[in-house]
Amino acid sequence: MVAPLDRANIDTDAIIPKQFLKSIKRSGFGQNLFDEWRYLDHGEPGMDSSKRTLNPDFILNQLRYQGAQILLARSNFGCGSSREHAPWALQDYGFRVVIAPSFADIFFSNCFKIGLLPIVLGTDSIDRIFSEVDSTEGYALTVNLEDQTVTTPCGEICSFDTDPFRRHCLLNGLDEISLTLQHMDKIIAFEQRRRTEQPWLFK
Amino acid sequence: MQTLYDKLWQGHIVHEESDKPDEMALVYIDRHLVHEVTSPQAFEGLRIAGRKPWRLDSILAVADHNVPTTERSHGITDPISRLQVDTLDQNCEDLGITEFKMTDLRQGIVHVVGPEQGATLPGMTVVCGDSHTSTHGAFACLAFGIGTSEVEHVLATQCLLLKKAKSMQILVEGNLGPGVTAKDIALAIIGKIGTAGGNGYVIEFAGNAIRELSMEARMTICNMAIEGGSRAGMIAVDETTIDYIKGRPFAPRGDLWERATTYWRTLKSDEGAAFDRVVTLDAAQIKPQVTWGTSPEMVTTIDGRVPDPAQVTDTVKRHDMENALKYMGLTPNLPISEIYLDKIFIGSCTNSRIEDLRAAAVVVRGRHIAANIKLAMVVPGSGLVKRQAEEEGLDKVFRDAGFEWREPGCSMCLAMNDDRLSAGERCASTSNRNFEGRQGPGGRTHLVSPAMAAAAAVAGHFVDVREIY
Ligand code: SF4
Numbered sequence: 298m299v300a301p302l303d304r305a306n307i308d309t310d311a312i313i314p315k316q317f318l319k320s321i322k323r324s325g326f327g328q329n330l331f332d333e334w335r336y337l338d339h340g341e342p343g344m345d346s347s348k349r350t351l352n353p354d355f356i357l358n359q360l361r362y363q364g365a366q367i368l369l370a371r372s373n374f375g376c377g378s379s380r381e382h383a384p385w386a387l388q389d390y391g392f393r394v395v396i397a398p399s400f401a402d403i404f405f406s407n408c409f410k411i412g413l414l415p416i417v418l419g420t421d422s423i424d425r426i427f428s429e430v431d432s433t434e435g436y437a438l439t440v441n442l443e444d445q446t447v448t449t450p451c452g453e454i455c456s457f458d459t460d461p462f463r464r465h466c467l468l469n470g471l472d473e474i475s476l477t478l479q480h481m482d483k484i485i486a487f488e489q490r491r492r493t494e495q496p497w498l499f500k
Numbered sequence: 501m502q503t504l505y506d507k508l509w510q511g512h513i514v515h516e517e518s519d520k521p522d523e524m525a526l527v528y529i530d531r532h533l534v535h536e537v538t539s540p541q542a543f544e545g546l547r548i549a550g551r552k553p554w555r556l557d558s559i560l561a562v563a564d565h566n567v568p569t570t571e572r573s574h575g576i577t578d579p580i581s582r583l584q585v586d587t588l589d590q591n592c593e594d595l596g597i598t599e600f601k602m603t604d605l606r607q608g609i610v611h612v613v614g615p616e617q618g619a620t621l622p623g624m625t626v627v628c629g630d631s632h633t634s635t636h637g638a639f640a641c642l643a644f645g646i647g648t649s650e651v652e653h654v655l656a657t658q659c660l661l662l663k664k665a666k667s668m669q670i671l672v673e674g675n676l677g678p679g680v681t682a683k684d685i686a687l688a689i690i691g692k693i694g695t696a697g698g699n700g701y702v703i704e705f706a707g708n709a710i711r712e713l714s715m716e717a718r719m720t721i722c723n724m725a726i727e728g729g730s731r732a733g734m735i736a737v738d739e740t741t742i743d744y745i746k747g748r749p750f751a752p753r754g755d756l757w758e759r760a761t762t763y764w765r766t767l768k769s770d771e772g773a774a775f776d777r778v779v780t781l782d783a784a785q786i787k788p789q790v791t792w793g794t795s796p797e798m799v800t801t802i803d804g805r806v807p808d809p810a811q812v813t814d815t816v817k818r819h820d821m822e823n824a825l826k827y828m829g830l831t832p833n834l835p836i837s838e839i840y841l842d843k844i845f846i847g848s849c850t851n852s853r854i855e856d857l858r859a860a861a862v863v864v865r866g867r868h869i870a871a872n873i874k875l876a877m878v879v880p881g882s883g884l885v886k887r888q889a890e891e892e893g894l895d896k897v898f899r900d901a902g903f904e905w906r907e908p909g910c911s912m913c914l915a916m917n918d919d920r921l922s923a924g925e926r927c928a929s930t931s932n933r934n935f936e937g938r939q940g941p942g943g944r945t946h947l948v949s950p951a952m953a954a955a956a957a958v959a960g961h962f963v964d965v966r967e968i969y
Pocket of ligand 1 (some may be wrong): 563609610632848849909910911914
């Protein structure tokens with residue numbers, strides 16, 4: 298199911314305000330996703346979010362969008378800081394996919410690292426999906442990562458592109474560090490050469 | 501013929517699938533800067549997997565985001581902030597990582613500290629779990645911000661999997677007018693290309709107006725590359741670069757210095773190298789800039805007015821503008837010079853170096869902040885910047901003018917410590933982001949240069965600093 302957030306340039310401070318970045322954990326950020334838009338009171342870490350007042354005007358608070366796994370937004374989604382807390386918060390809230398016409402670079406690559414899928418679709422498709430979501434309660438899309446397609450309820454298919462390596466890692470749940478360490482010999486050889494050619498880079 | 505970016509990229513490839521040039525390459529990282537906010541989960545991941553950092557001497561750590569800017573001898577009062585800083589201290593101690601602790605004179609904002617120590621050297625790949633790592637590109641580095649998973653990846657492997665970006669050259673030619681600074685160039689560029697204009701690109705800043713800038717000013721420009729959407733900005737090496745580095749603690753000496761500088765002088769784009777996109781600006785046309793909205797691209801000149809959304813045809817854009825004006829409490833067509841302020845913040849990794857403080861001090865010397873200014877503060881970028889400023893008597897100039905003179909750190913740039921705006925308060929800030937709530941929930945931020953912030957402090961509202969000189 299899809300939840301629409303009709304704004305461009307949604308930044309990482311909006312996705313997860315900085316006071317929540319003080320946590321030294323990876324989980325639990327979902328309750329503070331879009332905190333300043335979502336609640337009427339000011340949120341601080343450690344507050345019981347079930348006791349806070351929700352902002353009835355914020356679209357994600359509407360009953361019809363509860364349980365959505367796909368977030369639909371406008372261009373340059375995730376601009377701002379490099380905080381991985383932003384994708385963590387989206388994922389922890391329950392989103393598995395974010396669809397937008399464009400994403401900020403660091404946010405985009407952070408998503409793949411944690412298994413949240415950012416999908417770039419053309420503005421025309423996005424416009425259409427926005428209006429269909431609005432007019433259809435329970436509007437759902439089918440996302441197929443293997444085929445790289447998004448299918449609308451009436452059967453229309455939009456294709457998207459992902460990097461083959463990232464797709465492979467995501468589909469197979471691979472740990473990038475282990476994959477990189479398979480090249481350990483090459484890293485050591487590169488480092489040795491560097492040590493001779495640019496010794497000032499080493500202590 | 502290669503661009504500077506081509507050279508840096510190629511020089512760091514450890515492994516790539518040679519038959520698939522569009523696929524990701526394994527790239528070696530020379531310098532890894534670490535701060536307290538984005539590292540704890542990475543260290544934890546490393547520990548859980550039973551791994552150790554690959555190369556300790558590549559890492560330099562410093563706490564900056566959470567540290568108080570007031571008297572530090574009693575430590576940090578906020579227990580959650582304290583835990584984060586303590587966690588960094590503990591991780592560094594356990595693993596043997598070099599860290600400048602909160603009470604160390606060398607402590608400061610990570611992007612000020614790296615270059616100041618000579619820990620940022622030309623030709624390096626530099627990463628940090630912080631988007632303003634682009635700052636270090638001023639030294640002809642490939643420097644960019646990474647997320648926490650990537651911090652862990654670099655700790656464990658000294659490498660990152662990356663895809664080569666496209667290249668953009670931004671040429672700034674001509675002479676800057678008096679009172680117009682690097683910050684104004686940066687904001688003018690973002691006003692021109694938009695905050696998403698650099699998405700997918702690495703930017704090289706060039707042209708004679710850039711070459712004439714000091715290293716501090718070049719860092720301001722590269723720092724803001726990320727606000728133009730570009731993960732990395734860079735500037736070629738010249739004698740200004742080399743002079744800046746000479747004698748810094750981490751810089752090479754003796755024979756190594758000679759060898760290094762010979763190599764560094766090759767770090768520029770070849771004559772005639774092709775870029776995917778070229779943008780040009782005339783420096784003489786750039787006026788002091790002030791942002792009016794909630795994105796750095798929502799910017800105009802000091803003699804301009806708040807724009808009118810009714811004049812905009814694109815509906816998404818108009819909607820964004822209306823939201824921004826509502827949040828900022830501004831009405832269309834209001835002259836920028838009639839915007840009154842509550843607070844003034846001079847600091848952040850964009851503008852907290854000695855040159856920035858000097859530029860602000862020139863404006864406030866012998867004057868006083870206006871009666872409507874509730875708080876004006878100067879937060880030096882590092883302990884060493886602070887000491888230098890004090891040796892020059894700048895602290896006295898600021899204090900006499902009614903400013904508070906603080907300890908180094910990120911401070912009100914993002915308000916993770918006690919320095920923040922209250923709802924509705926309006927601030928002239930030398931930082932880099934004017935997002936909603938960035939300087940405190942409900943706070944309203946206008947981005948300007950240090951000289952413009954100082955002038956606004958004295959007048960109580962925005963004024964053209966060129967008239968004050
Ligand atoms: S000064 Fe501001 S932008 Fe720079 S590192 Fe600190 S919080 Fe980030």
